[in-house]
Amino acid sequence: MNRTARLYALVEELRAVSPRPRSARWLAARFEVSTRTVERDIVALQGAGVPIWAEPGRTGGYVVDRSHTLPPVNLTAAEAVAMAVALHRLAGTPFAAAGGTALRKLLAVLPAADAADARLLAGRVLLIGTGPATSLPAVVADAVSARRVLRLGYADRCGVASSREVEPLGYLGNSRHWYLLAWCRLRNGPRCFRTDRICDVEVLPERVTRELSPADLDVPPERVHRLALV
Template sequence: MNRTDRLYALVEELRAVSPRPRSARWLADHFEVSVRTVERDISALQQSGTPVYAEPGRAGGYCLDRSHTLPPVNFTAAEAVAMALALHRLDGTPFHGPASTALRKLVVAMPPGDAAAARALAGRIHLVGGAPATTVPRVIADALQVQRVLRIRYEDKGGAPTVREIEPLAFIGTPSHWYLAAYCRMRRSMRAFRTDRIASVTVTAEVPPPRVVEPDAFDIPDHIVHSLTLG
């Protein structure tokens, strides 16, 4: 279990037994980590604004104040990622820190399957520089979740059109444009399609094979690429 998943599971365990406490030793045994790791994780949760407190005494331990937490919420993966993207616009402002803790609280309140799906989707959104300025048509915005081969009519910078079948893999956003990163069957290689040059889209019934695309496939310097995260 990675640390992000463990932090989520810690909160869910404390929520389930609240107002009763769980000792650091019990949590360490349950999650198969050291007591020191549990203490570090609890400290990270407290610093992020999660209302976890220590109850002293022989039968004490860590408790979650349920009156200060969200009940389970039914945000979809796309809605959670939309929140993350909106909050990304606060980078560099005095509200960046509170925005990050607010997003973390939201993800913690999601059912585990939905939270995992949201993290997987967020991992396929890559931002270059500032927040993107252009909008993306809904059918293109849903490309990653639909998980189907798309048939697109694409116009190059000179306006010349081509019809292609593509396998959507990721989004790349720059301050001026959104790009749909995909495997292009016509070119037999990875391509980044500027979304405002996609003139039409048809969703086919074909499910594409598993592929992975990295931002460096498009010669984007690593230091200016920021993958979207959910806390």
């Protein structure tokens, strides 16, 4: 069994017995490898975002959170590569890191042969450039879901810096840049902050209670496409 197939099989073995643990020794015997190899494989899976943890003690071992893993996924090689191409365009957006983690989780649970076909096809795809790759601090990427007031150091189009306390409400993206939509307490109104002009950011303890409304968007409604998950 090659390593890709073994990684997939390890996840499925842990899923099958969850929430009971499997020891490294048991898994090593099951897959005919050393315990050290199993431990390296577990670290690789954890690094790919698979929720595996170790339970200590004589009857302990490795456990996977079944509610946060996927059963075998019937993606074709072309579908997997299509997702990778789409995620490539997320560079510089608030969702780049989460998109990469999601793709690694999907690849981890693909059947070994399908994963190998996907990697072979991906190696034949060449891309020039990325999407609107603007710099984006991690706390800004998490701002809307974290629902915390931010103190921004922000430079306007002329390079003039200012400090703003803002209430994050949403994101606005176009073909060139991403913007943080927020209620600006300095201006007492909604503003769009271009993410690559945010110089520094501090998360404040106060929670955001305001919600995004159509009136907050100074854009003709017919030009705005809301993201829908279907």
